[in-house]
Amino acid sequence: MKKEGIMTLIKSRILDVCNENILMHESNMRWFHELKRILSEFFDVETAHYFNFDLNTFIPLKGSQPYQEKLDIIKWSEIEALFYEKDFTEISFRGKTMVLNKEVTILLRDDDRQPIGLLVMDSTKSWKEFSQSEEVEEFFHTVSKLVDTIRQTIILKQQENQYRNLFNVTKMFNSTLDSGKILDGTLFAINNAFPQLEPALILSNDQDRKTSVPYKLFDYTSERPMTVEAYVSGEITTELAQDLGVRLLNVPIKGNQGIYGILQLSAPLNYLFSARQKEFANLLAGTTGNALENAKLYIQSHRLVSDLQLINETSHKLNMNISLEEMVVFLKNQLMKSFHPEETCFVFIEDDEYKISPASNDFFHTMDGQLYIQYVASHFNKVKDSLFIADFNRLTELGYEYRSLIAVPLKEQNTITGFSIVLHREPYFFSFDSFKLMQSLIQHSSLAISNSTLRNKLQEMVNRDHLTNLFARKYLDKYVETSMEKDERGVFVLMDIDNFKHVNDTYGHQVGDEILKQIASIMQKSVGKKGIGARWGGEELALYYDQMTIAEGVKVCQQLLELIPVHTNPSVTVSIGVASWEQKDNVNFQLLFHSADVALYEAKNRGKNQLSIMEASHL
Numbered sequence: 001m002k003k004e005g006i007m008t009l010i011k012s013r014i015l016d017v018c019n020e021n022i023l024m025h026e027s028n029m030r031w032f033h034e035l036k037r038i039l040s041e042f043f044d045v046e047t048a049h050y051f052n053f054d055l056n057t058f059i060p061l062k063g064s065q066p067y068q069e070k071l072d073i074i075k076w077s078e079i080e081a082l083f084y085e086k087d088f089t090e091i092s093f094r095g096k097t098m099v100l101n102k103e104v105t106i107l108l109r110d111d112d113r114q115p116i117g118l119l120v121m122d123s124t125k126s127w128k129e130f131s132q133s134e135e136v137e138e139f140f141h142t143v144s145k146l147v148d149t150i151r152q153t154i155i156l157k158q159q160e161n162q163y164r165n166l167f168n169v170t171k172m173f174n175s176t177l178d179s180g181k182i183l184d185g186t187l188f189a190i191n192n193a194f195p196q197l198e199p200a201l202i203l204s205n206d207q208d209r210k211t212s213v214p215y216k217l218f219d220y221t222s223e224r225p226m227t228v229e230a231y232v233s234g235e236i237t238t239e240l241a242q243d244l245g246v247r248l249l250n251v252p253i254k255g256n257q258g259i260y261g262i263l264q265l266s267a268p269l270n271y272l273f274s275a276r277q278k279e280f281a282n283l284l285a286g287t288t289g290n291a292l293e294n295a296k297l298y299i300q301s302h303r304l305v306s307d308l309q310l311i312n313e314t315s316h317k318l319n320m321n322i323s324l325e326e327m328v329v330f331l332k333n334q335l336m337k338s339f340h341p342e343e344t345c346f347v348f349i350e351d352d353e354y355k356i357s358p359a360s361n362d363f364f365h366t367m368d369g370q371l372y373i374q375y376v377a378s379h380f381n382k383v384k385d386s387l388f389i390a391d392f393n394r395l396t397e398l399g400y401e402y403r404s405l406i407a408v409p410l411k412e413q414n415t416i417t418g419f420s421i422v423l424h425r426e427p428y429f430f431s432f433d434s435f436k437l438m439q440s441l442i443q444h445s446s447l448a449i450s451n452s453t454l455r456n457k458l459q460e461m462v463n464r465d466h467l468t469n470l471f472a473r474k475y476l477d478k479y480v481e482t483s484m485e486k487d488e489r490g491v492f493v494l495m496d497i498d499n500f501k502h503v504n505d506t507y508g509h510q511v512g513d514e515i516l517k518q519i520a521s522i523m524q525k526s527v528g529k530k531g532i533g534a535r536w537g538g539e540e541l542a543l544y545y546d547q548m549t550i551a552e553g554v555k556v557c558q559q560l561l562e563l564i565p566v567h568t569n570p571s572v573t574v575s576i577g578v579a580s581w582e583q584k585d586n587v588n589f590q591l592l593f594h595s596a597d598v599a600l601y602e603a604k605n606r607g608k609n610q611l612s613i614m615e616a617s618h619l
Contacts, residue, residue: 203261255293341422468520491553
């Protein structure tokens with residue numbers, strides 16, 4: 001079969017699969033069987049497996065390989081690096097074992113380049129030949145489209161079934177005030193939706209309820225910590241209960257006025273609760289809570305939707321690739337819009353020092369503003385819980401101007417890395433609901449802020465040479481290229497340590513490293529804020545000075561020739577090549593580097609421990 005015609009036939013066959021509307025149910029594997037036929041026909045593939053992508057995890061599709069109830073999973077974080085340059089690799093994953101060159105693993109993506117699944121199949125001769133052709137990318141796109149279409153159809157179908165189930169339960173709830181029937185309907189709905197899971201009801205204040213539905217009373221003193229957290233926070237929690245041999249999902253049964261218990265789902269230890277399972281369980285528990293409370297659904301939903309939109313909008317924005325400063329400004333605007341404080345502040349803790357973010361109001365740079373920061377910092381030094389003060393003047397006789405205060409910590413894992421403060425002059429200005437919402441907002445933001453800080457630190461590590469702390473060659477290249485676009489002139493210096501091999505051979509590489517660090521220190525003091533110093537490679541070092549003339553550059557380099565032998569131990573000398581450029585000469589940075597290299601070579605040939613000059617425009 002000719003290579004140029006193979007994709008036309010494959011696309012035709014895959015289109016037939018789509019048109020047959022074959023759904024990817026656990027009880028219907030026809031779509032995958034048809035795909036395997038296509039793989040067999042065109043690439044001689046005998047075996048193939050498929051993994052669905054959900055919650056950053058690839059889970060084997062039942063029927064595509066020996067199914068182990070979601071045990072045979074692959075974490076996206078563990079394999080992401082393999083797919084940076086291309087969408088397939090000749091590595092397959094069997095539990096914790098990697099199999100090389102026997103199978104090919106193909107990453108399927110949606111239109112936004114987000115993962116949707118893994119296709120693992122034999123690495124045949126036919127496939128290897130095809131994978132080298134230009135049509136392979138079209139093949140990936142076509143198969144991804146097939147899987148994404150089927151996946152979306154299944155999601156819609158599952159949601160339709162779940163919401164029909166929820167609708168029927170809600171309809172029954174609205175027709176009765178019998179708590180027993182409501183709870184019975186809840187268990188019926190959860191069993192109908194997830195027959196593989198074991199539900200349990202943990203209810204509060206149920207001593208007077210007469211019902212035959214099995215449940216137990218909520219007890220703070222004896223309940224599991226993650227169950228207590230779900231009850232207190234009103235958020236879903238999961239727990240790997242090794243002592244019970246199960247994984248638990250705790251879903252709060254919430255009403256308008258409070259939380260009335262926990263709907264607890266048990267599964268095998270290695271089972272993964274999907275996002276749709278959590279969503280449905282949460283919706284069902286919420287419906288149960290509202291029915292038990294007999295409250296107006298509209299009032300609660302209106303408030304919850306508004307809060308969730310705020311959190312989702314904030315999380316979405318903060319998880320974009322924006323700087324830390326942009327994050328804090330955006331978060332401040334969200335606080336201003338939602339809580340209407342008169343003063344807002346963000347404080348970050350770095351090396352035990354408290355640094356006020358530039359996005360904070362000017363008030364916090366005053367003596368009065370510092371008093372609030374000191375009070376909050378003292379609080380977080382003792383406890384890690386958020387601070388909610390309705391009337392500050394009830395705590396002191398000093399008569400503070402701003403009487404309402406909320407302070408929420410920024411955390412990285414369990415360490416407080418900073419905090420946010422909002423203030424208002426009126427006492428009792430912020431409601432308790434505002435306090436809880438701000439807690440949730442800041443908690444959702446903490447991870448994004450921590451990630452941004454970590455990215456900055458990692459970038460700094462990438463930009464620096466780990467031995468000398470000078471900038472790396474790649475960073476220097478970009479710096480010089482940028483300077484040549486915006487500046488009028490500059491001087492580039494290449495420096496080589498004379499007889500460095502002899503130093504290493506005589507004193508050892510550890511002493512050689514020390515000399516490199518000593519010279520780097522001299523360079524950094526010399527360059528100051530006039531430019532940058534970098535490690536060019538090995539014993540070669542580089543300096544670049546912005547807006548400096550060749551005469552100024554030569555003067556600085558002569559000083560280096562004098563300083564380096566005096567301040568190195570054992571004493572060493574250097575040879576230096578100096579090159580300059582001016583905007584009028586229209587010189588590019590490659591020519592500038594070459595000029596300095598030629599000058600350095602000349603200084604070496606003339607006897608070392610000296611400098612040579614080469615203007616880039618003269619080459």
